[in-house]
Amino acid sequence: xxxxxxxxxxxxxxxxxxxxxxxxxxxxxxxxxxxxxxxxxxxxxxxxxxxxxxxxxxxxxxxxxxxxxxxxxxxxxxxxxxxxxxxxxxxxxxxxxxxxxxxxxxxxxxxxxxxxxxxxxxxxxxxxxxxxxxxxxxxxxxxxxx
Amino acid sequence: xxxxxxxxxxxxxxxxxxxxxxxxxxxxxxxxxxxxxxxxxxxxxxxxxxxxxxxxxxxxxxxxxxxxxxxxxxxxxxxxxxxxxxxxxxxxxxxxxxxxxxxxxxxxxxxxxxxxxxxxxxxxxxxxxxxxxxxxxxxxxxxxxxxxxxxxxxxxxxxxxxxxxxxxxxxxxxxxxxxxxxxxxxxxxxxxxxxxxxxxxxxxxxxxxxxxxxxxxxxxxxxxxxxxxxxxxxxxxxxxxxxxxxxxxxxxxxxxxxxxxxxxxxxxxxxxxxxxxxxxxxxxxxxxxxxxxxxxxxxxxxxxxxxxxxxxxxxxxxxxxxxxxxxxxxxxxxxxxxxxxxxxxxxxxxxxxxxxxxxxxxxxxxxxxxxxxxxxxxxxxxxxxxxxxxxxxxxxxxxxxxxxxxxxxxxxxxxxxxxxxxxxxxxxxxxxxxxxxxxxxxxxxxxxxxxxxxxxxxxxxxxxxxxxxxxxxxxxxxxxxxxxxxxxxxxxxxxxxxxxxxxxxxxxxxxxxxxxxxxxxxxxxxxxxxxxxxxxxxxxxxxxxxxxxxxxxxxxxxxxxxxxxxxxxxxxxxxxxxxxxxxxxxxxxxxxxxxxxxxxxxxxxxxxxxxxxxxxxxxxxxxxxxxxxxxxxxxxxxxxxxxxx
Numbered sequence: 001x002x003x004x005x006x007x008x009x010x011x012x013x014x015x016x017x018x019x020x021x022x023x024x025x026x027x028x029x030x031x032x033x034x035x036x037x038x039x040x041x042x043x044x045x046x047x048x049x050x051x052x053x054x055x056x057x058x059x060x061x062x063x064x065x066x067x068x069x070x071x072x073x074x075x076x077x078x079x080x081x082x083x084x085x086x087x088x089x090x091x092x093x094x095x096x097x098x099x100x101x102x103x104x105x106x107x108x109x110x111x112x113x114x115x116x117x118x119x120x121x122x123x124x125x126x127x128x129x130x131x132x133x134x135x136x137x138x139x140x141x142x143x144x145x146x
Numbered sequence: 147x148x149x150x151x152x153x154x155x156x157x158x159x160x161x162x163x164x165x166x167x168x169x170x171x172x173x174x175x176x177x178x179x180x181x182x183x184x185x186x187x188x189x190x191x192x193x194x195x196x197x198x199x200x201x202x203x204x205x206x207x208x209x210x211x212x213x214x215x216x217x218x219x220x221x222x223x224x225x226x227x228x229x230x231x232x233x234x235x236x237x238x239x240x241x242x243x244x245x246x247x248x249x250x251x252x253x254x255x256x257x258x259x260x261x262x263x264x265x266x267x268x269x270x271x272x273x274x275x276x277x278x279x280x281x282x283x284x285x286x287x288x289x290x291x292x293x294x295x296x297x298x299x300x301x302x303x304x305x306x307x308x309x310x311x312x313x314x315x316x317x318x319x320x321x322x323x324x325x326x327x328x329x330x331x332x333x334x335x336x337x338x339x340x341x342x343x344x345x346x347x348x349x350x351x352x353x354x355x356x357x358x359x360x361x362x363x364x365x366x367x368x369x370x371x372x373x374x375x376x377x378x379x380x381x382x383x384x385x386x387x388x389x390x391x392x393x394x395x396x397x398x399x400x401x402x403x404x405x406x407x408x409x410x411x412x413x414x415x416x417x418x419x420x421x422x423x424x425x426x427x428x429x430x431x432x433x434x435x436x437x438x439x440x441x442x443x444x445x446x447x448x449x450x451x452x453x454x455x456x457x458x459x460x461x462x463x464x465x466x467x468x469x470x471x472x473x474x475x476x477x478x479x480x481x482x483x484x485x486x487x488x489x490x491x492x493x494x495x496x497x498x499x500x501x502x503x504x505x506x507x508x509x510x511x512x513x514x515x516x517x518x519x520x521x522x523x524x525x526x527x528x529x530x531x532x533x534x535x536x537x538x539x540x541x542x543x544x545x546x547x548x549x550x551x552x553x554x555x556x557x558x559x560x561x562x563x564x565x566x567x568x569x570x571x572x573x574x575x576x577x578x579x580x581x582x583x584x585x586x587x588x589x590x591x592x593x594x595x596x597x598x599x600x601x602x603x604x605x606x607x608x609x610x611x612x613x614x615x616x617x618x619x620x621x622x623x624x625x626x627x628x629x630x631x632x633x634x635x636x637x638x639x640x641x642x643x644x645x646x647x648x649x650x651x652x653x654x655x656x657x658x659x660x661x662x663x664x665x666x667x668x669x670x671x672x673x674x675x676x677x678x679x680x681x682x683x684x685x686x687x688x689x690x691x692x693x694x695x696x697x698x699x700x701x702x703x704x705x706x707x708x709x710x711x712x713x714x715x716x717x718x719x720x721x722x723x724x725x726x727x728x729x730x731x732x733x734x735x736x737x738x739x740x741x742x743x744x745x746x747x748x749x750x751x752x753x754x755x756x757x758x759x760x761x762x763x764x765x766x767x768x769x770x771x772x773x774x775x776x777x778x779x780x781x782x783x784x785x786x787x788x789x790x791x
Contacts, residue, residue, distance in 0.1 A: 016585035023592055098580040100624075101573055121583045121620030123591035123613070 005059025006035040007138060011043040011078065012067045012096075020123065021065070021096075021130060028131035030138060035061065040073025044081060047088055060091060063137040066113075068097035068104055076104075079111045090144040092137050164265070177275040180263075181210045183230050185223070188270055197277055199249035210273075215247045229271060233262040238273070246275065255282045305381070305402035311358060311395045313337045325381070325404050327374035338400070343370035343378055350383070357387040358395055368405065380409040422446070422527065435529040442467040442484075445525060454532055456504030473508065476500045487515055487526070498533070510534045565634060572630055579623050587616040625752035628683070629737070632759050635680075639764075642678045644671035644717070648706050651685045658693045662702060669707030672715060676784055680760045687753040688719040688780055694747055695723030695778070703777075711783075720779040725772040734770055757782075 008025070012018050018036055025031040037043045043066070045051040049058075064082070068075040075095065082088045094115040095108050108116050117133065120126050168189065171178050177193035190205040198205075198213055210226075211219040225239075238244065238258035246256045259274040299306050305322030307315050318333045326333065326341060342350045346369035353365035365385040370378040382403040388396045422437065427448045434451035436444055447462045455462070455471060469477055480499050501509045513530035590613045594606060601609065648668060652659075689704070696702035705720040724742065726734070735758040737751065757780075761768040765785025772778035 014581055014585075016588070017581065020584065020588040020592075023588075098584075099573070099576055100627075101576065119580070119584060121580055121587055122617050123584070123588035126584065126588060 005033070005057045006061040007033040007063065008035070008134075009043065009046065009061040009064045010034055010036045011040070011064065011070065011075070012036065013038050013070050014067075017067070017119070020126060024127040024130035025134060027127055028134050030131070030134035040070045040075065040078045043070075043078050044073065047082065048085075060088070062092070062143055063133075064091055064093045065096050065133070066093055068095060068099055068108075076107055076111060079108065079113055083112050092141065092143070094133055094137065096133075167263075177277070178272060179205070179210070179275070180270040180272050181226070182270050183268060185210050185226055188265070188267070194275070197248075197275065198246060204249075213246055215245050215253050218245070226271075229260065229262075230269065233260075233269065233271065235259075235261045246277075254279045302401075305400075305404070307338065307398075307400045307402065309338050309385075309398040309400055311397065313339045313354070316397055322402055325373075325379065325402065326371060332374075341371050343372060346370050353383075353385060354398065357385055357398065363387075368409075371402065380405045382408075423448075434532070435527065436462070436468070437525050437527050438468050439525045442469055444468050451530070454503075454509065454530075455501060461504075471501050473500050473502055484515070484526075487517065501530070510537045512536075568630070569634065572627060576623065576627050580620060583616045583620050583623075587613050587620075590616075622752065625756065629752055629756050629759065632680070632683075632756060632763070637680070637763055638677045639675045640678065641673055642676045642681055643673050644681070644708075647678065647682050648685050648689075651682060651689055654686065655689055655693060658690065662697075663700060664693070664696075664702045664704065667703070667705040667707070669705070671706070671708050671717070674715065674784055676764055677760075680763070684757050684760050684782070685719070687757045691749075691753060691780075692719055692721035692723065694749065695725075695742075696721050697723070697747070699723060714783060716781050716783045718779050718781045720777065722777040725774050725776050725778045726770075727774050728772060731770060731772075735768070 008030070010018065010021060012021065022031060022034065022036075025034060035046065037046055043064075046053045046056065047060075049056055066075050066078060070078070075097070079093055079095070082091060082093060092114045094117060095113050096117045096119055097104070098119050100118050105116050114137075115133070117129055120129065171189065171191050174191070175193075177191065177197050179190040179194050180188045182188050187205050187208050187210050190200075190202060192202075194200070194205060195202060200208075200212075211222055214222055236259075238260045244256050244258060245253045247253050255278045257276040257278045259276075261272040261274070262269055263272060264270075299317070299319050302319055303321055305325045306319040307322055308317040310316050314337055315334050318330055320330065323330045323333050328336075339347055339351060346367075350367060350369050353367050356362040357365055363386065365383075367383045367385075369381060369383055371381040371383075373379055382405045384401040384403075386399050388399060390396050423446055425435075434448065434454045436447035436451050439445040444462045444465060447459055452459055452462065457465075465471070469480070472480055476499055483497055483499075497513060499511050499513060501511050503509055510533050511530045512533045513528055515526055515528045517524065517526050590609050594601070594609055594613075598606065645668065648671065652666065685706075689706070692704045693702065696704065699722055701722075703722040705718075707720070708715050708717050710716070724747070726742070735754045737755040742749075758768050761782045761784065766783045768780065768782035770778055770780045
């Protein structure tokens with residue numbers, strides 16, 4: 001990782017989805033600084049600068065792309081912990097998940113997710129979604145000043 | 147000897163005779179006077195004086211008419227003459243009421259005997275006068291008495307008869323004649339025993355015999371008397387025998403009263419009692435019955451009750467009160483019930499109590515009681531039923547019900563668990579099936595994009611096919627998930643603005659309407675009771691289909707409207723698209739059923755199945771009409787009543 005810190009933290013356990021997402025981000029030219037973690041535990045370790053990530057640069061990512069269904073610690077739990085922490089609270093989190101289940105959506109919003117996207121099967125749509133998200137949160141949106 | 151000549155031969159002798167004659171006349175205890183042919187009194191004895199109040203001096207020589215009331219005098223003259231023409235010894239004025247007149251003017255009834263004799267001076271009539279005042283009075287008294295008797299006899303409302311010892315009716319009163327339907331005349335030719343019913347004759351005649359023999363002085367019988375028309379009338383006959391001075395029987399005096407009514411009442415009462423008892427016996431099949439009288443004593447108990455209670459009839463009747471059969475702790479409640487019944491006189495609705503069998507066993511009873519009013523002796527009829535088995539059955543039912551409820555709860559819990567499992571399963575499916583699809587599609591695309599030059603056209607086309615199929619599968623999974631969710635979701639019916647929903651759906655389907663000519667006609671849709679989300683799904687599917695199948699039309703015409711059939715709203719979506727063959731109409735709504743090839747029109751074949759499921763859950767129906775290439779109309783109604791699950 002560069003000194004500068006990460007733009008996007010991608011939390012995704014499915015390797016295919018990781019590859020496709022990275023490809024989409026690359027297409028959209030947003031792929032510069034992306035950190036990928038494979039489960040909820042790693043995500044929290046990264047965010048709280050623990051374990052293997054204890055010495056990462058102190059800058060917080062601009063955006064977290066969070067999958068719902070993760071091994072060990074679930075996406076909702078990660079979200080809850082992020083929102084519970086004073087330091088991390090204001091981080092923009094976009095849930096990207098296969099689930100269209102209403103209760104997942106509601107629960108995410110209740111935990112103050114910023115946005116909830118259902119991953120489409122169609123790759124083109126997927127790419128478009130990722131690009132849109134990327135543009136929006138990294139370029140258009142005004143991040144909260146820490 | 148009286149000589150008509152009147153010639154006296156011996157004066158002295160005649161004077162002597164006369165003197166003796168007069169002495170005789172004087173001494174006789176009879177009132178005598180003699181009257182000559184002129185009507186003058188020639189002689190009157192002392193009794194005449196006493197009787198009429200005149201002195202002899204006044205009498206002798208006076209006209210005899212003086213002694214008669216004025217009204218008789220004229221007639222007497224002619225009678226007198228008549229007598230002298232044909233004198234004889236006879237009573238005077240037979241058949242006439244004679245009266246004498248006293249000096250003081252008072253009248254009195256008399257009887258006169260006449261005779262005649264010859265005297266020196268010619269014939270004289272001798273009159274023997276009897277004062278019959280007393281006799282008349284006695285006669286009058288007798289007559290009056292007879293009159294009274296007659297009145298009593300005639301006017302009595304009871305039949306009365308005087309009957310000869312032989313039985314012949316001597317005298318009858320109108321009441322008896324009326325009673326038996328004869329005239330008095332007819333009756334008095336008949337025999338009393340003829341009037342008596344053959345079966346009662348023996349007893350009746352015996353009654354007569356007892357009186358005749360003197361064994362009894364009075365006889366009273368109830369017997370059937372025969373009406374002239376043949377009918378039998380119950381009569382109460384009282385007899386007594388009148389004897390003469392020597393004790394010989396004169397006649398029977400009979401009082402005959404019509405007792406038909408009384409007999410009827412007796413009969414009715416007897417019948418009623420019999421009926422009650424018969425009824426109770428008959429009810430032995432349905433229930434055990436008994437009648438209690440005063441003090442709750444058993445007056446009657448039927449066989450069935452005896453059997454149920456284990457007592458014989460005799461034992462039951464010997465009980466001081468029917469309450470002895472009731473266990474101690476139940477008595478108070480039962481007594482209160484009975485008291486209420488006595489007050490209200492109404493049918494007590496069934497009540498339950500307990501009876502003790504002779505052997506001590508408790509028997510649960512259901513009973514109904516009714517007061518039988520019978521003036522002096524109030525009675526109550528009770529019909530009871532052994533409900534021990536019934537009660538047992540009830541207890542069993544209760545426990546069965548409880549068991550059933552428990553099982554239902556268990557089953558529901560099981561179902562809920564199964565449902566939850568299913569939900570969890572569906573949840574995973576939506577994640578786990580989609581992921582690989584995404585990968586397939588994604589990498590195919592990347593392949594096409596980045597390594598186009600390596601693939602010939604045919605290869606590219608095939609890769610495209612791979613992509614298309616994966617997308618289709620994704621759609622199918624989505625549809626299946628919707629479909630399964632539909633069965634589990636509760637239906638939340640509320641007032642729904644259909645027009646608004648349709649507009650929303652059309653908005654959502656805007657993309658499908660781009661770059662085409664689409665004419666939408668939205669009619670007047672009433673609001674209805676439905677689950678808004680589900681109904682939106684219905685229109686989403688129907689309209690999506692409509693748009694899809696009109697794809698090849700220059701101008702796609704879609705109508706969304708509502709009609710009324712049998713007073714109920716029927717909603718429809720009509721298009722001018724490809725339509726379908728009505729022969730396969732019943733396949734329309736099957737899951738995965740398609741009536742078109744996917745080359746012509748894409749689709750998973752689940753959409754209509756979803757629509758039908760929703761409509762059915764609302765208690766409604768859905769059907770379609772179409773012609774190949776002439777468009778299709780999909781109709782549905784919503785059962786605006788109970789939701790179907």
